[in-house]
Amino acid sequence: MVLLFDPAPPSLQWCKVHGGKLSGGTYEFGHQSDELVRDHIGGLEAVRTVGYVLHHGGEEIDRPVSLMTRDSLKSLERCMRFQPEYNEVTLKAAEFWMSRLPDVRHLLLCDTAYFAKLPPEASDYAVPGKLREDGIRRYGGFGLCHQWAWEHSELFLGHSVRRVISVYLGDHSNVAAIADGSPVDTTIGFTPVEGILSSGGCGDIDPTIVFELHSTGMSLREITRVLSRESGFTGLLGRECGFTDITPGWDEPAISAVREVLCHSLKKSIGAFLSVLGGVDAVVFLCEDPPQSMRLITALCHSLEFLGADRRPAPEKQGGVWNMVHDRSNVPILCLTYDKWKIIAEAAHNFTLKER
Amino acid sequence: MNILVFNCGSSSLIYKVFSAGSPEDVEEVFSAKASRVGVQGSVPSYIETRFGFTTWKRAAPMKNHRQAATLALKALGETGLHIDCVGHRFVHGGSHFHESVVLDAEVTRRLELCRPLAPIHNPNSFSVIGECRKALPDTPQFVAFDTAFHHSLPPEAYSYALPAKLVQRFGFRKYGFHGLSYQYITRTIPSYLHVPVEDLKIVACHLGTGGSSVAAIDGGRSLDTSMGYSPLPGLLMSTRCGDIDPMLAIYLMTTYGYRSDDVLDLFNKRSGLLGVSGYSSDIRDIIVRASEHEEKSALALTMYIQRVKKYIGSFVVLLGGMDVLAFTDDIGLHNPAVRQLVCEEMGWCGLVLDPAANARATGNAISSLSGETSRVRILSVPTDEELMICLEGIKLLGATIGTPV
Incomplete structure (x- = not known):
């Protein structure tokens, strides 16, 4: 049995992988741990592996999956300056379960590590060297997901794919450029606020706005809250709004305006990465519910027609993958179903296989 | 009619007089540039002037743009040139102005509201307008805006995903800059290619020694541009960082104890080419050092080029293709190495x-740089903000002032 944890502050999401089946939920970390074991896991005897998702591994963690030891807990502590809310939950969970289950395998699954070796022109900001030496750089994110997307696009197409643009669509949409399996650019920056607007995050904005807000007396804590939680889809719409609210309300004007901003931002990122890669051999979309997102994906595919993307009027589902274009298309475009736990479980499983 | 045009830079003041019969018949009859205005240092401020067939340069103390304008108007008075109207470049018209306007009391009141939007440039323009009013009280004045060309941006391009109440209160949106330059080249490219502007998708790179930007122009209208609410975001510039995670500003204040002004100054004056290379803010110096394999300069150059290429890619997708890639302003016109690096591996x-054509182009005239197999016309296109302001003046006041000189 494999137990997996992903921080969702102040709670912790968990997933149990047993006999090829996945089940899970959310629990309040700490006082509900015993309840979790008793009611859901059904005893710890069968647990062989425990995995923890780390959202931001900073400069410390540069391997997507690694074995956890007492020493790696120390390097985890050094990541606390990045996304402290999330990272602290991961750290506490790891400390708790490592002492509870000292004899099983513990794995750290890091979402930024895939991007640890970005070329400097992608990772560096144009700020003075002293800050860049201090770890002020772009770290990327959703590494496990983009790596999975690249592997599965090769599986589906049946050959190696040199240049891939991987587009994750969801509450925190983001795009990665991958060359020969290694990422060469990402829309996510030092924090996940940079890049594509999210359900509550503003995405790319003029940084001058931060100074202007501060000069009106708004505290840094307030500005942080506004830019990371009250902006994005929610800010534009004026009410709580997630990705799953955007696609069904296709014709509602207020929602359609939000979708236009999202689409615009996605198109620009895809275009930027076409330049970074010098062209593209496959574009891969990932989302939880492809049929529901099909109109959005179709609109994005439409903007790639000038490249010779030969769009199918109705995307065809082939072996669990939606093929958005005809086989004769210059650019293959696929849509994969995103299942967070499946991706994490697969990464943990593959690591364990290699270890043997 | 004779049109006097003032173009206020952060530390310079350009002023020219054009004699215009019609928009097609414009001649520059006087031209001057005051440099190092308000700059303290070992080199004093000076004025270079060209009138008729004579050019001269002299040192002149100018503590600010007001003094520079006083000297300019005095020198012009001595030439005996009659001035029919005066035009001014105004960097930031905010959401108050969408096109050039003739100055009157109401316009002046609304211009005042734009003062804080460009804290370096706008106040300078104000002092020059004030001096003109004193010296030429009966001469009509007009204002042309660097933001006006981007008025056509669609909401999905100009909107920041911020709470609506903040946007309403502060006017946060993408304004874009270098509009007069884009407007000028959007006028010259179609006539050079003999193609109507309606049929052209242009990606234009305005690469200057200080600020730089890129614009996507579809049928003559701006569809998106790399600068934003202020001229800070977008490309990597001489000392400006361009695009950056906004949360970094907050992180630097909370973790490093910087004040807001320190970070603003850091991003605007100590970043960009200067910050990365630790050596120079001038791309020409960076290219030399990069060719000597100096690591930091090589990185600065790679980052500079990469950022331009990424914007070109973004705008090609927004436009759904591209007919023309245009390079303009000092670096865009006079630096073949930059153009060559930008166009590398862009066959997609x-x-x-x-x-060869790229190396030959002089920057003094519009030149075609594209190879035979290129599906996109690559052009270097001289820009002329003062002439553009003059043309705006003819449009606004030509009919009322009437007869040409």
């Missing part, structure tokens, strides 16, 4: 540069 969008 149809760009093929002709290296």
